Amino acid sequence: MTLLKPSDRRERLEKIVTAWWRWYAALGALGCAAYFVVPTTVWGQSVFVLVGASAVAATVVGTRMHRPRNRSAWLAIAMGTALWVIGDIVYEWIHITQGSVPYPSPADAIYLVGYPVYGFGLFLLARHKWRPSERGHVANSAIIMVAFGLLTWVFAVQPSLGGGGISGTAGLVDVAYPAMDIFLLGLLAHFVGSRQWRTLSYRLLTVAVALLVVTDTVNNFAIVSDSSSDRSVFDVGWIMSYVLIGVAALHPSMRRITNPNIESDAHLMASFTTPTVVVLTAATLTAPIVMFIEVVRDEPIAQWGWAVLLCALALVVLVMLRITDLLRLLHTQTVQLRAVADTDHLTGLANLRALEHRLWGNAGESTLLTVDIDRFKEINDTFGRGLGDQVLVVV
Incomplete structure (x- = not known):
């Protein structure tokens, strides 16, 4: 029997651990295919729950295995995912035992609790120590959230409420789901603007959140059937989101996702990249575009007018804040460039x-x-x- 040196044992263990995320990704893709291939709905939903449970287990295992500095963030993500899996189990149990699922059901309550828990984990993962430049990314997220919230309210939530106000538990749930998606979308915008984007684990987690938001939005706009007996192709968004969460947690780069210590001006400049400016411009134009569409459709202004007015006011305030940040950044850079131009690089x-x-x-x-x-x-x-x-x- 040959005894391995501690360094050799550590290297072999790291190779085994490194391969785990690839195996899990392959098994997750197989689970996504099996969800649509199995003959009965019960088996399909069982596969769905199994993939979700595996994502929770992978997140916990990856956290214990890689020991990242922000361990509490990953555990919160695992807890939020676990709540969604429990919601899936409760939903299917009600469907099997009662034949149909009332709306809202106990599963909806569990789903809605999972969103803030999951979002809190994302916030801990993306947050920086607060500095004046940090408010730029927060303002960007707020602009996107306001624009998306206006679209969701006018074209999804309000029609589902029949043009009336929020009444009863069902009306509250109809509003709560889009609100949670808006919350995740704001965090997603903060994710993409972060310097931590370089790590593969961070990008995988970002794609997982994007898939979740897109699939939820499609469901909110009533494109996908609400019946659990209908395995729609759009369900792949939810199941793939589970898989990507597990892969992100098992990938070795997750231990390098830490709060970067970067210069304030560099952080502020990162919130003014060309893709960010394009997205923010499109978000700012949301209010007049919605107004134009509703006027062309001859919809009663009493139903949508106040929403457009409030969102337009919020967007104006947020855009003024961003313009102020940009002017301050240009002034700071002008002073710095003038100092560099008038200073000898060797002696100072x-x-x-x-x-x-x-x-x-x-x-x-x-x-x-x-x-x-x-x-x-x-x-x-x-x-x-x-x-x-x-x-x-x-x-």
Whole structure:
């Protein structure tokens, strides 16, 4: 029997652990296919629940195995996912025992509790230490949330309420689901604007959240049937979201998802990238576009007018906040560039350009004192330019 060195055992264990996420991804893809292939709905929903439970187990195992610094974030994500799986089990149990599921049902309560728990984990994963530049990403998320909320309310929630107000538990649930999706969408916008985007685990988790929001939105707009007996192709969004959560937790890069310590100005600049500006511009135009559509459809203004008014007001305030941030950033960068242009990179003193500005910009008399270092060329030739530069700095 050959005994392995501790370093060899550790290397072999890391190779085994590294392969786990690939195996889980393959098994998850197989589970997604099996969900639509199995002959009965009961078997299909069993596969659905099994994939969700495996995502919870993978998240817990990955957290214990990789020991990330933000362990509480991953455990909150696992807990939120577990609540959704429990909701799936309760929903199917009611459907099997009673033949139909009332709306709302106890499963809806469990689902809705899972959203804030899951979102809290995402927030812990993406958050930075608060700094003035952090509000830029928060404002970006708020703009997207307001725009998406307006679209959801006017074209999904309000029609489902029959043009009336919120009445009864069913009406509250009809509003709660889109509200939770808006909440996740805001976190998703914060995810994409983060510097942690470089890690594969972070990107996988981002895609999982995006799939969840898209699938929920499709369901909110009543494109997908609410019946559990109808295994729609859009269900792949929910089941794939489960799989991606597990893969993200098992991937070794999850231990490197930490709160980055970056410069304030760099963080602020990251919230003004070209894709971000395009998305924010489209979100800002949501209010007038919705108004135009509703006027063309001749919908009563009493039903949608107040929603457009409130969202337009919120968007104006948020956009003014972003413009203020941009002007402050441009001023800061202008000052920094002027200082760089007038400073010698070696000594940190004023350079020839700064000297010219002082001489020609001074209306009074100026005095210039020149200092020469004797035998400086011999220092460079004998000891090299590196030591010569050090002599210049010391002098």
